[in-house]
Amino acid sequence: DAMVIQNPRYQVTQFGKPVTLSCSQTLNHNVMYWYQQKSSQAPKLLFHYYDKDFNNEADTPDNFQSRRPNTSFCFLDIRSPGLGDAAMYLCATSRTTGTGANVLTFGAGSRLTVL
């Protein structure tokens, strides 16, 4: 089945120790997104890639970086995690068609705990 896969599902790290989260998709969607979601809050968009074009949200901290080496893969790097970065990180994809709904397909998420 075509899907969006995130690894790891659960990540525990120490304060300041770098973390990389990965996302892969078999949907051949051209847009990929990284969201941060804290408990009972709206998902917060960190970055998105429109094809190869990288789009950084204005309020995304410099501590967060992203890479998309090819259409299928995307990575989120947190260079120096702080306690406030503990959250669920959601990868999503969509395909721009020019018409109709831009429906996002989400991966299962990576839950980050910072000790």
Add this chain to the structure above:
Amino acid sequence: GQNIDQPTEMTATEGAIVQINCTYQTSGFNGLFWYQQHAGEAPTFLSYNVLDGLEEKGRFSSFLSRSKGYSYLLLKELQMKDSASYLCAVEDSNYQLIWGAGTKLIIKP
């Protein structure tokens, strides 16, 4: 600023009907989405409205009034598995998705 408002939490009884409201103020409008999110899981797409009126999909229906900046999600014949958060999101004129914080729906037997 852009804003999506929905109730924080609602409780309903198994087998009953519940309506979850969403009001929005955004820079333009290109469509409204409802997503379901079970605890600890990722959101999954439920419905999309771009024109005024009711869209029905099985036990779930979604309504939109663009002039009022208002939508609701109607869930019929509630089942225990419908216990989840329901997220309202609006695509603005820049095709940016503005998310609400979600409504946590608790279903009681």
